[in-house]
Every structure is written in structure tokens, then in C-alpha cells.
Amino acid sequence: MSIPNCILTKKGQALLAKTPSGEAVPVTRWQLGTGVLAPELAVEDMTALVDPLQYVPISSCTNNGNKATILGQFVNTGLSEFVWEELGLWATDPDEGEILYAVGEARGNGETIEAGTVKLREFVFGMELSFDNAANVTTVIDTSLIFATKEELDAKADQEDLEGKADLDPETGKVVSSQLPALGAWRRVFEVEQWSGGELRVPKTEHGQTPTQKYTLAVLRQRSGRTALDYYGTSAAQGRTGIVNAMKAALAANETTPDTYPTAEDGHVQLTWHQVQYYLLEGVLTSDTEAQSQATAKGFNWQDTVTTGAVTEVTLDQVLTAAYVPALDGSSATLDALCTDTVLQGLKLRRKADGVGEVAQYDLEGKLVSAGWGAMEAQVYWDLDTQDLVVEGAPFAGDVCVMV
Incomplete structure (x- = not known):
């Protein structure tokens, strides 16, 4: 400026x-x-x-x-x-x-x-x-x-140190690169569901820093405009219910018109990722070809998009197998134990955001803005006893960038 x-x-x-x-x-x-x-x-x-x-x-x-x-x-x-x-x-x-x-x-x-x-x-x-x-x-x-810009903030060197010690390149007039001090930033993306009691805590095992002072320079941004969200915490129950309902719809379709959807030996219907994801978003069960077409048209071809970093060894077919019994109105205990929020994240299955109506194009990322209420109402500090990084305030989704 x-x-x-x-x-x-x-x-x-x-x-x-x-x-x-x-x-x-x-x-x-x-x-x-x-x-x-x-x-x-x-x-x-x-x-x-x-x-x-x-x-x-x-x-x-x-x-x-x-x-x-x-x-x-x-x-x-x-x-x-x-x-x-x-x-x-x-x-x-x-x-x-x-x-x-x-x-x-x-x-x-x-x-x-x-x-x-x-x-x-x-x-x-x-x-x-x-x-x-x-x-x-x-x-x-x-x-x-x-x-x-924020990027310039992340890259800024210690100006006071430069004025006292740095040498200038005689040709460019700039500080020689070997004498530029390092100043970095650590960034963490978070969701509303990860807050507890008005706090978001990030343990040292994740941030890797050793703070010596309580307060730190930090930038908070609030995420807005998303129409699709990952499953976190209690919202995983919503995902399990959606999968059970998709299984019920497939079984009913096969009863009316046999072999509409392929069936495994144990009786569960072998749905594809696109079919399940389309059902979780819009409650529609259709052929895999049509589901893939809708994924392209509505922007939910995100089966390879990593947002949470969660990894799971549980396959989609294992989840569908566990959903078969509750789809027949039996116990859901096996499905509840197997299909956690981490498993749903690892399978890259997402849910429709709360409170949005009909969606023409799903947006998993949204926009990060720093002028929202989240940035205004929260504070960031180090808990020197636990070494946790703490964001305190009313819960919101966004990210925090801390100078290190």
C-alpha cells in the first residue's frame, strides 16, 4: 500500500x-x-x-x-x-x-x-x-x-534485524539472500464440530511448536459459502442413516424389478461410490452411469479430493455390508461401530450443508474471509501449561495462521 x-x-x-x-x-x-x-x-x-x-x-x-x-x-x-x-x-x-x-x-x-x-x-x-x-x-x-497480502505477511523477514546486520547487494540494492532471516507461519484448517466448550485446541503433537509467551501474532479467517461438508463427530450418524436409506431404496427397487442393482451373496446391494454420494447429497438413488453424470454436472466428483487428511482401511463395500441388517430393520450396532466420521472422511463421502436449498453446483471449499464475525469474536493464544494452541470464542469453521 x-x-x-x-x-x-x-x-x-x-x-x-x-x-x-x-x-x-x-x-x-x-x-x-x-x-x-x-x-x-x-x-x-x-x-x-x-x-x-x-x-x-x-x-x-x-x-x-x-x-x-x-x-x-x-x-x-x-x-x-x-x-x-x-x-x-x-x-x-x-x-x-x-x-x-x-x-x-x-x-x-x-x-x-x-x-x-x-x-x-x-x-x-x-x-x-x-x-x-x-x-x-x-x-x-x-x-x-x-x-x-497475507502471503507477504507469511514471507516477511525481521526488518529490525536486517537494518542492524544485513548487507546489501551492490547491484540490486537488496539484502543478500544468505542474510535474510527466516520467518514462517503454521496454518490449521478447522470445522465447527472440532470446538468444545467455546474453544478449539490444537495439541503440540500437531503444531510442533514450543511457545514461550502466551500471546502470538495470528490471522483468523472464517469459511463461508460451502454447500457440502465433511462428516465430523455426531454428524456421522446422519451419514450412516443416509447409507442405510440408500440400501433400503436399492432393496425395494430390486424387489419391484429384480436385478436393478447388483446383489452380493449375503444379500446386500453393491452400490458404487457415485451412487452413495448422490444419495447422501440429494436422496436420489439411480444407476451408476446417471450418478456419475450428476457428479460432473453438480460438481461432486471429489472422490480424490483430500480435505481432512483422514485415512481408512474400511472399504465402501464393507460399510454397505454392515448397512444391510439395519436396512432390514435389524440392529445397527455393527454399522455404528464400523462407520465412524473418520471412515466417512477417508471414503471422501460428504453431506449437504445444513440450511441450503436446491444446489446447482456443490461447493466443498467455499471462501475464507477475514472480515466476518468469527475473526472479530475469537482470540488466539498459547496454553503454556499444555502447550496447546487455543482459539477461543463462538465456534466457526475456518483457518488460523500463526507466526512461528
């Missing part, structure tokens, strides 16, 4: 001066703007953006000694094209209420951001404040924390 620097406003300086030593600055939210500040006006005198566009939630706020790093993020979903000229950070003053704490102005050199319908773009940006609460309040806002 084209905002060259960000500074504290006079109201921000006053708030910082009255913030007790060791306490966090009470920042509240970011704000984007499209206005151009008149040349004769000083940025530090601003109390509001010239032309506000929208507020953006604070995605992460961490304190380490005399430094505070505050991140924000937004996606241009639903926005028309605009020129990004202003970036403001708001905070709560105990005496004055919410104030414009810090602001950056491009002064007419802002970046044009395409409409979300033209090009979907995600932005992660932030400020790093260094201060002391002695006689003089000194503040430096590190604008190197402003990024154009």
Missing part, C-alpha cells in the same frame, strides 16, 4: 502519556479511508479521517516489553473500487471516549483497490509501537508491518 508512514495524533499522544506503565493501550478498531488531507493540515491534529470508508476489526494485539504490535485485516468482498488513502487506529480514552489514536495519510498517492467482484484481495496490516512512560513519551510506528 502507499501510505508512507503513520504517526500518533495529539489525542493519541495524550492517551499514551496517561496509560500506566506496563498496561496495554486500549485500542478498539481500525478504519480505512479514501480522503486526501489538505497540504496545509498536520496529520497529528486529525481527530477523524477525511473520508472514512469502513471500520476493520483488530485481528491481533500483542505486548512484549515496551513494544505493542497491533494487526488488522480485511477482504474487499462487497466493496466497489476505491483509492486507499487513509489508515486510522482508534482507541478508548478514559476521559474522552473513543479517539483517533494514530493515522497514516497517503496525501493523494493512495493505492487503487479493485472491486471485490473484479479481483478478490486480502490485506493484512499493522503497527508496531515502541514507547516508555518516563518523562518523555516517545513513539515509533513501524510501517514495515503494512502488507498487501
Whole structure:
């Protein structure tokens, strides 16, 4: 982006001066703007953006000694094209209420951001404040924390270390590659069903990190727009019921018209993956040829698409064999024990998302957005006792990216 620097406003300086030593600055939210500040006006005198566009939630706020790093993020979903000229950070003053704490102005050199319908773009940006609460309040806002995309955030090196130690290539003017420090990110995709008691916990056996501080820089995104979902937890019962009903429909069809569907020696009907998946999605049992045709037309040819990483040695025919007895109104104990959510995931069988009507084209992926309620209402931290990574808040599906 084209905002060259960000500074504290006079109201921000006053708030910082009255913030007790060791306490966090009470920042509240970011704000984007499209206005151009008149040349004769000083940025530090601003109390509001010239032309506000929208507020953006604070995605992460961490304190380490005399430094505070505050991140924000937004996606241009639903926005028309605009020129990004202003970036403001708001905070709560105990005496004055919410104030414009810090602001950056491009002064007419802002970046044009395409409409979300033209090009979907995600932005992660932030400020790093260094201060002391002695006689003089000194503040430096590190604008190197402003990024154009999440990918740039993942690739960003430690700028402070580069300024102190790195050598520049005399031909390109860039830091020599051998001296670029490594900074990576660890990402985890999660579903609503994996939360428990308002928490999503990722054990150390999965993330492999050794945290030393509770809070960390993290990006949360919420997944939306999916019309098909994997089976997790209790939803596996829905999958088992669907398979039993498919078996009942096949047995009834064979009773009316023998040999409509092939039958094994033990009596269970040998349905194909496409037939079962089509039935689970739309409750329709048809020939394998027609089911494959529907898979192509409706976009559920995902039998080779891995989303959960689950692996199973249980075959579809073994599941169908176990479904035969409950299809005859017998016990479902064998099927319940055999056909778990992990087995359904390993077989790449999915269910129709709750609350959606008729689907023209199934979408297993959806979109990950960072401006939704999930990113606004959840926080990410390390449980130093268990070494778990914890996402806390109201459950939602999405992903978390943690700087490591």
C-alpha cells in the first residue's frame, strides 16, 4: 500500500502519556479511508479521517516489553473500487471516549483497490509501537508491518534485524539472500464440530511448536459459502442413516424389478461410490452411469479430493455390508461401530450443508474471509501449561495462521 508512514495524533499522544506503565493501550478498531488531507493540515491534529470508508476489526494485539504490535485485516468482498488513502487506529480514552489514536495519510498517492467482484484481495496490516512512560513519551510506528497480502505477511523477514546486520547487494540494492532471516507461519484448517466448550485446541503433537509467551501474532479467517461438508463427530450418524436409506431404496427397487442393482451373496446391494454420494447429497438413488453424470454436472466428483487428511482401511463395500441388517430393520450396532466420521472422511463421502436449498453446483471449499464475525469474536493464544494452541470464542469453521 502507499501510505508512507503513520504517526500518533495529539489525542493519541495524550492517551499514551496517561496509560500506566506496563498496561496495554486500549485500542478498539481500525478504519480505512479514501480522503486526501489538505497540504496545509498536520496529520497529528486529525481527530477523524477525511473520508472514512469502513471500520476493520483488530485481528491481533500483542505486548512484549515496551513494544505493542497491533494487526488488522480485511477482504474487499462487497466493496466497489476505491483509492486507499487513509489508515486510522482508534482507541478508548478514559476521559474522552473513543479517539483517533494514530493515522497514516497517503496525501493523494493512495493505492487503487479493485472491486471485490473484479479481483478478490486480502490485506493484512499493522503497527508496531515502541514507547516508555518516563518523562518523555516517545513513539515509533513501524510501517514495515503494512502488507498487501497475507502471503507477504507469511514471507516477511525481521526488518529490525536486517537494518542492524544485513548487507546489501551492490547491484540490486537488496539484502543478500544468505542474510535474510527466516520467518514462517503454521496454518490449521478447522470445522465447527472440532470446538468444545467455546474453544478449539490444537495439541503440540500437531503444531510442533514450543511457545514461550502466551500471546502470538495470528490471522483468523472464517469459511463461508460451502454447500457440502465433511462428516465430523455426531454428524456421522446422519451419514450412516443416509447409507442405510440408500440400501433400503436399492432393496425395494430390486424387489419391484429384480436385478436393478447388483446383489452380493449375503444379500446386500453393491452400490458404487457415485451412487452413495448422490444419495447422501440429494436422496436420489439411480444407476451408476446417471450418478456419475450428476457428479460432473453438480460438481461432486471429489472422490480424490483430500480435505481432512483422514485415512481408512474400511472399504465402501464393507460399510454397505454392515448397512444391510439395519436396512432390514435389524440392529445397527455393527454399522455404528464400523462407520465412524473418520471412515466417512477417508471414503471422501460428504453431506449437504445444513440450511441450503436446491444446489446447482456443490461447493466443498467455499471462501475464507477475514472480515466476518468469527475473526472479530475469537482470540488466539498459547496454553503454556499444555502447550496447546487455543482459539477461543463462538465456534466457526475456518483457518488460523500463526507466526512461528
